[in-house]
Amino acid sequence: MAHLIREKKPLLARIRRIQGQIEALTRALDAETGCADVLMLIASVRGAVNGLMTEVMEDHIRHHVVDPATDPDPERARGAEELIEVLRTYLK
Amino acid sequence: MAHLIREKKPLLARIRRIQGQIEALTRALDAETGCADVLMLIASVRGAVNGLMTEVMEDHIRHHVVDPATDPDPERARGAEELIEVLRTYLK
Amino acid sequence: MAHLIREKKPLLARIRRIQGQIEALTRALDAETGCADVLMLIASVRGAVNGLMTEVMEDHIRHHVVDPATDPDPERARGAEELIEVLRTYLK
C-alpha cells in the first residue's frame, strides 16, 4: 500500500520501541517486580499501541482519503484536518 | 512480588503471543499489506494488551487484596468478585 | 454545519436515549441499587457515548471529507470506506 511504503521507516521505529517496552515488561516479570510497576509498564505499552494506531490512521487519511496540505478543495481539506485533530484527541 | 511468581508462566505466554502479533504486524508492513489490514492487526494487539492488563489486575486483586475463593468474610468476598467481573466487562 | 443539519434527527434521538440511561442511573442511585448494577449502567452509558462519537465521526467523513457512495475517485472512495470501517471496529 503506497502510503505505508513511504511512512514505513518511522512506523517500524515505533514498533521497535513497543517491542523494547514489551521486553522490559518480560524482564520486570522475571525479576519479580512489584505488581503496581508491572501494571504501569502495561499501561505504557497500551499508550504506545494507541499512538501507533493514531499514526497509521492519520497516514491513511493523508495518503488514501484527503491530504489537507495539498487538496485543491479548501472545505474538504479543512474537514480532513478536523478529523485528524479529533482522532489525535480521542484516541490518545 | 508473590502473586506474579505464581502466575508468571501464563503471563509470559500471553506476552509471547503479543510479541508474535507484533512480528506479524512488522511483516505486514514489510510486505506492504493494505492499510486496513495493518489497522486491524494493530487493533488486535491493543485487544491483547487490554487482556493482559485485566489479567494482571485480577491476579493483583486475588493475591494482594481479597481472594473471593478463600476470604473468610462473605461480604468482602462478594465485593471482590463483583469488582473482578466489572473489570472484565469494562476493560475488554 | 451542513451535515449535522441533515443528520440531526437520528443524533438527537441517540442523545435522548443516553439521557434516558442517565436517568435510570440516577434512579438506581436513589433506590440504593447494588454497586455492581450501578457500574454496569455506567458502562452502558459509556458504550452509548462511544456509539454517538462514532456516528458523528462517520457523518463528518461522509459529508465533509469524502463520501464513499458518491465520490468520483474510486481509490479515494475505497480509502474513506476503509477508514469508516476501522473507526467502527476500533471505537466501539
Added chain:
Amino acid sequence: MAHLIREKKPLLARIRRIQGQIEALTRALDAETGCADVLMLIASVRGAVNGLMTEVMEDHIRHHVVDPATDPDPERARGAEELIEVLRTYLK
C-alpha cells in the same frame, strides 16, 4: 448498597454535571455548531463518564472490598491502595 448511600451526594452532583454537558451538546446540535466542536463536546462527556466510573469503582473498593485507610492488614491495605492508583491512571 451501603457505600452508595454515603457517597450518593457527590455522585449525583457528578451525574448532574454530565446531564448539563449533554444538554450543551443538544444545544450545539440545534444551533448547527461545527462538527469538530460537537465531537469535542462528545469527547468531554466521555471523559466525565469515565471519571464517574472510576469514582464508583474506587468507592466500591473502599467500602466493599478493602479500605486502605482503615484495614488492619498493612499488606492488604497497600494492595488496595495500588489498585486504586492503577484504576485512576488507566481509566482516565
